[in-house]
Amino acid sequence: MTAFGASLRYEFRMQVRKRSVWIVPALTLVLFVLIGGSLLRDLFDPGERPLDPRTAVAGLAVQLHALLSIGFGCLLADRLVRDDRLGVAPVLDATPASPAARLSGKYLGAAAATAVPIAVAYFGFAAAYAIDTGRPVAMAWATAAFGVVIVPGLLLVAAFALAVPMIMPAPLFRVLFVGYWLWGNLVPPETMPTLSRTLFHPLGGYPLDALFDFHGIDGEDTWAGPIAGATWNVLRPAPTPALAWLSIALLLTVSAAALAGGHALRVRRIR
């Protein structure tokens, strides 16, 4: 087995068995249901829910992605620095396995494991909606939304969660990350300069608009394209499917760059 495959498998199994990886999203969902004023309740109310299953599962993706990604990032923030703290990093560095392959395996394995509860929650709600409305096509849309909206965002969060704690304490990363998540995803662009709803939008504004024709649950929101009165509109061109794919590629490129930065930093430190 290659070093990449072995570390992916090991990291996945270690992370997926952690209690907290399941407890944190479960508590988040309990809180989400308790608040009640959300889409979840509407999805199962025949009078309130969107008629189009595509809009319903895209809306569900936005809400779960916005909420569960915070715990996802915080849980992953100790993964890379932990090897140094526990003293296993020098042992692993002494093996012939390439550090880059081990890091990629750790990244994908730990991220996939931490994303399992998110996938369970998302597909669980989507399946309940599909059964409740008798529209199995909702599951196909949910799979597509998970792939092009949730996965790129989570890959970005995971890359920064692994790399940034190399240069600052993990708690500080968690504070700055949740601040960024709010600022770069949910702040209305007309209130302050923000990356929210630009091409660099981890919540996936461009794919949602151009690939899912999603304009909010009520059809009244702008998820991509220029916004009147907002700064940085140069980063918000009119949405097209090509720009949606470009936006996804941008998220993946920045993720790879963050990971490469973390790797370069580690290599320099162990020399």
Add this chain to the structure above:
Amino acid sequence: MTLWGYEARRTGWAAVLGPPLAVALGAAAALAHPEPSDTTIARILLGGLEMAVPLAAAVVCSSLIGRDPARELQLAAPTPYRVTLLRRMAVVVGWAAVVATLTAAALIVTGWWARWPQSHGALAGQLTWLAPTVGLSGLGFAAGAVLRSPAAAGAIVTTVWAVQQFFAGAVQQHLPGRLLYLFATTRGATPGDWTANRLTLLGVGAVLIAFALVLLGRRPERLISEEDE
């Protein structure tokens, strides 16, 4: 004094940098507003105190349990480990309080404090940052005691904070939600509930800290093993 100095160093850089960075980012957000009016700037400045400072303090409090490399030694020392942890929490919250009080003083002197209509007097108004800081830090400390994992406890604190940001309206539709709402000064739905809300947050924070101390005292040996990793 040496002991307090040592505990202050053990809390780490995040505890030192967090609150000033929180205030700085709040001020930057206020300055960056494209169509500034005095009310919105004052609101964002107060928001930095009410939202960012408590978050910074609480995430550090949630990371206190589970970071000592030699917990066996701590557990064998004459000072109970939970007292040591409480002392470190006092250092974190105390430093956040120093930064917040200085910022509040600066805002009061420059007049920005009074420009937000829902602000309160110089003395009672300090509850703007004190109540959410104690409430959220208590939650972080208790979550740390239950889960013994800084990652999980930090995730719970940041999630609770973010949920109250995302669903500000929905959270405050009923009285329990309004009483537990962290941002009642800058995003409060009912100004009449402010004092009750602040006292509830302080009370909840105190109860959660007490709960964590009881839990840490009952089975301290659990602290030796880290969370199931």
